[in-house]
Amino acid sequence: LTSGIVYRPGHWPGVQLGAHYWRVVMDDRILTPRAAGVEQLEELGRVTRFAPTDADRAKGWPGALQFVDGTLVNYGRLETSGVDLDLAYRVSGKMGKLQAALSATWVDKYASQDLSPVLRSDRVGVAHLDGTIPEWRLVGTLTWEGKVWGASTTATFTPSYWDADVTGILNRRLPPRAIVDMQAWVEPGRLYKSEVLDGLKLTAGALNLLDEDVDFANVGRYLGHDYSQGDLRRQFVYLRITKAF
16 A cells, blocks of 8 residues: 655746655565474475384374475565655756755554564564664765766665664664765767767766775674675775667
């Protein structure tokens, strides 16, 4: 379910404001049963056993394990809802097009159920091995595009959230993070008419431009960091060449 409104004020050309509410419910999600116990998989018919021996029967044991199917399984439930807010401004001129945008996402609920029968509702604002769900996130972008070249920058702010491990939520919070990405591109075929240059695009950019450090997090276990929110490579510079035919 998604419901929203978009407003473009007539006396401010190029300005657009939007607000959207969303709610998603998923049943029989596709899961990897890596953390499931044999008993849970056996209930799903994914465990094959040898016939119990006399000694097994005397102790009340089932037969020895023969095969455990740990492939993907349809099981579990997900309920999530929240609000998206966005503000954008676009202006065009002889020098090109300029666009500025600011968007915010607030997650009200993110309750998930894996192979256990319990529907957990502690995922918002809490570190999780399957991916942390921040309570809210703020993203700002600024893009300028000319006839031949352009550039853009994106800043993403994530608030602090609780760390966690296999025992549950810990009494420590991970600090907020602000990550800035930037890229610039040029299309020489728009300046010089040539079969070789037509459709050619050169792009250079940097992820985590300010080289922000990655904070230690217990949720990452032996990795030592929350890999859903940070990258140990930190600043990453790239050059991309594409050609359209």
